[in-house]
Amino acid sequence: MSDAYLAIEGLTKAYPGVVANDDVSFSIEPGQVHALLGENGAGKSTLVKMIYGLVKPDAGRMTVNGAPYEPADPHAARAAGVAMVFQHFSLFDALDVAENIALGMDDPPPMRELSQRITDVSEAYGLPLDPSRRVGDLSAGERQRVEIIRCLLQNPKLLIMDEPTSVLTPQEVEILFKTLNTLAAEGTAILYISHKLEEIRALCDHATVLRLGKVVAECNPREKTARELAEMMVGQTLHTPTRDYSEPGEVLLEVSDLSLTPANEFGTRLREVSFELRAGEVLGIAGVAGNGQDELLAALSGERTTAPGTITLKGQPIGRLGPNARRAAGLLAAPEERLGHAAAPGMSLTENALLTGEVREKLTSSGFVAWQKARSFAARVIEAFDVRTPGTETAAGALSGGNLQKFVIGREILQRPDVFVVNQPTWGVDASAAAAIRQAILDLSASGAGVVCISQDLDELMEVSDRITALTEGRLAPPRPAKGITIEAIGLMMGGAHDMDVAHPEEVHA
Amino acid sequence: MSLVRLEKRPAPSRLFSGLTPLMAVIATMVAGGILFAFLGFDPLVAIRTIFWDPLFDPQFGPYSRPQLLVKAGPLILIATGLALGFRAGIWNIGAEGQYIMGAVVGAGVGLAFYPSESPLIFPLMVVSGALGGWAWAMIPAILKTRFGTNEILVSLMLVYVAENILASVSSGLLRNPEGRGFPGSRNLARDYPAASNPELIAGTGMHWGVVAAFIVVILTYVLMTRHRMGYSIRLAGEAPRAARFAGVSPARLILFCLGTAGALAGLAGLFEVTGPAGQITIDFNTGYGFTAIIVAFLGRLHPVGILLAGLLMALTYIGGELAQLMLGMPAAAIQLFQGMLLFFLLAMDVFANYRIRIGNPEVAK
Structure with missing residues (x-):
């Protein structure tokens, strides 16, 4: 526990009619790629929103490097070294990459310097991106890079990624994973949310499984099969679709x-x-x-x-x-x-x-x-x-x-x-x-x-x-x-x- | 970071959808009362003069009571048609023009047969009136389906064209040849029995237009709840993409909604010119086509709601006139009062769609 970057204890959040998170505890160490697994509605989004300061927990506490961490808003979260890449991008199509990144920063440097830093970071992490291109012309994968680089410019200690691969081709996924591994090797903790089990097995070294707002399992996903992970998520034996191959007709x-x-x-x-x-x-x-x-x-x-x-x-x-x-x-x-x-x-x-x-x-x-x-x-x-x-x-x-x-x-x-x-x-x-x-x-x-x-x-x-x-x-x-x-x-x-x-x-x- | 927040309801509250018109009326009375007080009138007397005296005052009641149906009839007829389009997201703002054209065409057809006594004259005029309004509404409809023009602008601008046609025919084509050169047609109600739309039951204000309004309310109710066209209209308003997926043709919907609204507005004009107004004159139209927009929304675009809203609106008209007459209240104050009604209705919609929460703000899930 002592070497954890972020530790969460007993985090609870209830909405009218549903307990989104119920006594959730886990911790993330520097350099760890930590998967947060669960079905839709299991409480993953609520949990990361609490970490990112978007939602206030009803009970429980969080610490960053042992010090109490109670972010009032995302601004405070970023100041504490927590950055997040959302599933849905918040970019302006009509602006260029550098302008979009400047908009998302708390204290953007002058444009010229920012462009240089964007180029440096994008090269360092294998995410090629021209700061002067219009975001409207970028592919989904490139837009995601804008979001990632925006986070990386703030030197985060913890990077949260919400379903990052849903818009990517397999080749783009591979590039993203390389970047994430580089980051992890440098000591950045990564909290990775996904329900794509094979990806998690390939990328993550630790997984916390949520079901109906509760932590039901922690494991090393590399030691489990995708099927075992899926069964932990849904809490029951999974029915695999069966089929009879038949000769196609007319x-x-x-x-x-x-x-x-x-x-x-x-x-x-x-x-x-x-x-x-x-x-x-x-x-x-x-x-x-x-x-x-x-x-x-x-x-x-x-x-x-x-x-x-x-x-x-x-x-x-x-x-x-x-x-x-x-x-x-x-x-x-x-x-x-x-x-x-x-x-x-x-x-x-x-x-x-x-x-x-x-x-x-x-x-x-x-x-x-x-x-x-x-x-x-x-x-x-x-x-x-x-x-x-x-x-x-x-x-x-x-x-x-x-x-x-x-x-x-x-x-x-x-x-x-x-x-x-x-x-x-x-x-x-x-x-x-x-x-x-x-x-x-x-x-x-x-x-x-x-x-x-x-x-x-x-x-x-x-x-x-x-x-x-x-x-x-x-x-x-x-x-x-x-x-x-x-x-x-x-x-x-x-x-x-x-x-x-x-x-x-x-x-x-x- | 305020302590009072609005939280979106998963579905609009049925209770509040029904209650908001009532709440809007009460809020209008309160705000209107304050307005009247500032103008130097006793608010209670003013409100009573507008809402109570037209119906129950022993002195004015017998005169103003029939006016209730006379005024509500065209409002209900027009608003019911407009609401069809509004439900589907088709914004016909030009009912006033369709109302004028219905009256002009219907009266023109009737006058062409003067002084025939055939019992077929009036029915023929009714059909022509509906066709006149329908044809006028087809202009924005066809322009929209063919060229994608905006029906709001086209239908609205055609009101001014219709007003000029009205001015032209009342001093030209349809002018009373025995009228000693005064603009205005023969008086259909007084001088042309075969073309007149009389009061059916003495002292009630009930004429054929009011009967038509009641029938249309019932037919529209059936259309909206039982017929696939009503379903298509609701679907197109609710989710246009789903409507196309369901096979609803947007063009047909536009033609139907604008056409029906135009025909009903034309009918209203015809019944007005043959009855309460009596003749085509330059100032024949008095704004029913625009007030009906308010009536349609006040009635929640629902046929029965429109029936009630039309009666309420008619009451504020009559009461307003009475207040001008009795209290010397300026006409602008009455119009402001009527405007408040729509304003409060739309504002109260917040309660149907949102819940008020008092407490700490936070981003919902």
């Missing part, structure tokens, strides 16, 4: 030369996307968000229409058809954004069941809504997909992310689609809900439907896909069989390595 969906200009200036243009989807098959589409995933889903769901021949469903051209006509033809979709796209947050689950179920479940007759039928359809989805909710009249926005996602996926699957297109099926969903969703996708394909699964989570794609491809800057790579494919191979398909060449040319081609 072609259900054919997309040929699909090009689409984005609906707004921040979108990505789809360029000559072509693929085939067969009955009983799951086609996994990898890629970092913002590479055309939303546009591809919109083109397939019918929210955007294209030339008739570019999309063919069971031999019928459907490019011109709108969402409901495509639903009638057997193509259903589940977009990434649950709130406001897949579901209307302020409306009840019954009303949200009607949102996509109207045509196939015949929830209207001569223009009038059969609310009783809509209600019973919602109830069937809730029952079949184990959606935890007080009832069908609860507002969608009141459900947790995982439960709403189960509802959204279940609503489509219960309509027995011939082709199901899903974007980020388990984004922000806890481990047990994610396993249930993946199993449902596999069951659907086993029943003879074709599934297009767009995801950033490569482990997920390896688990569910028969064939895998990647979407990069609106282009789709030729699909490859998923059996035997490596993460590195998918990473190269994603082509996310192109802006890494400057830094580590030798690793990219390794």
Whole structure:
């Protein structure tokens, strides 16, 4: 305990209706890469917010180098040597890198000096970054570097990283890990929050596992399997999705030369996307968000229409058809954004069941809504997909992310689609809900439907896909069989390595 | 770092959504009372003159009571249509123009048949009035769907175009040939029985426009709760992206909402010109189209709420006139009082969406 940089004892924080942290204690030593593991809602965010001075604990105490540490705000936390990189970046697109960094500093030096320091730090830690570039033009990985360098300029003794790899390609992850290891070797303590278990096993030498706000285990993640870690997180034996490989059937969906200009200036243009989807098959589409995933889903769901021949469903051209006509033809979709796209947050689950179920479940007759039928359809989805909710009249926005996602996926699957297109099926969903969703996708394909699964989570794609491809800057790579494919191979398909060449040319081609 | 904080509710409170109009009315009475006191009027007398005397004063009641329905009818009719669009995020601010055009077109059609006594004249005028308002609203609707113009600006500016058309026809095309050169059409209510919209039950103010308003309230209620169009409207207002995903065509929604609002405003204009106003004149329009916006929000964009809000608004109009007459209160003070009502309503919305917390500030989870 005496050599710990940060020690936490009995930290407790309650919100109305939920105890976010209950008597949490652990300590971090200098140079330690310490993982904070837990499902969504386990209390990880609340805990780090208390360390970073954003939230005041109800009880318990923290010490830094043995002295009491009670940060009133992030300013005080930074002064004590604690820095944090958030999952969501707080950068201004219209400003350049140096200006953004200056904005986040408590006492920024003159611009010229700052630019020099940015260049020095970025070179020292293998994070190439030009201080004069506009942030709007940077990739997600580069934006994260801005945040990291902003922290490093303050010489932190403890660096907190909240889900840092969710926006990175595998190659970018590798560069980040090198940087973190360098920092740790210099004696910086790192608190690393993630639910990606393989990453934690590769990076961290100590892990604290939180469940329902309590510390349930501490371990060295390198000595555990990913499965053991996952079971510590959820507190039960995990159900691994099972599948029967079957011979793919006839072609259900054919997309040929699909090009689409984005609906707004921040979108990505789809360029000559072509693929085939067969009955009983799951086609996994990898890629970092913002590479055309939303546009591809919109083109397939019918929210955007294209030339008739570019999309063919069971031999019928459907490019011109709108969402409901495509639903009638057997193509259903589940977009990434649950709130406001897949579901209307302020409306009840019954009303949200009607949102996509109207045509196939015949929830209207001569223009009038059969609310009783809509209600019973919602109830069937809730029952079949184990959606935890007080009832069908609860507002969608009141459900947790995982439960709403189960509802959204279940609503489509219960309509027995011939082709199901899903974007980020388990984004922000806890481990047990994610396993249930993946199993449902596999069951659907086993029943003879074709599934297009767009995801950033490569482990997920390896688990569910028969064939895998990647979407990069609106282009789709030729699909490859998923059996035997490596993460590195998918990473190269994603082509996310192109802006890494400057830094580590030798690793990219390794 | 204040001790009183607002905390967002997970879902808007139903209790407060229902209570806020009442709280807004009370707050308006209090603030209005203070205003009246500063102007040198006894606040209690002023409030009583506005809210109580029009209905129950033995002297003025019999005169002003029928005015309640006469004034509330067009407000309810227009506001119900506007609320459809407002629910879907389509902002028709030009109901005043649609109201004028409904009256002009409807009256024009009726006058074209003068002095026919056919019982079909009035129904034909009703249809024409609705079509006139509908067509006027189709201008911003089509410009929006075709060219992405802003319906707020276009519909609002068309009010001024409509006012000029009104001025033109009342001294030109529709001028009463027997009117000795005075601007203004024949008096439909007095001189043209086949085209008149009479008081149906003596002493109540009830005319066909009021009947239409009640029917429209019921139909809109059914539309919003039972019909897929009402669902589409609510969905588009709640989550536009989800609406597109559900297959709702934004263009069709715009055409429907603007078109319906225009037709209802046109109807209101037609019933007004054939009844209470009696004729097309330069100053035929008195601002119902704008006041209806307030009525729509005061009624929470809900048909039944609008019915009540329309009656309340009509009451403040009549009461306001009475206060001017009896107490010599300036018209601006009355308008300010009416403006306060909308202001307080919107301000009270805070309580529906937020909870007030007293205690230490901190960043929530």
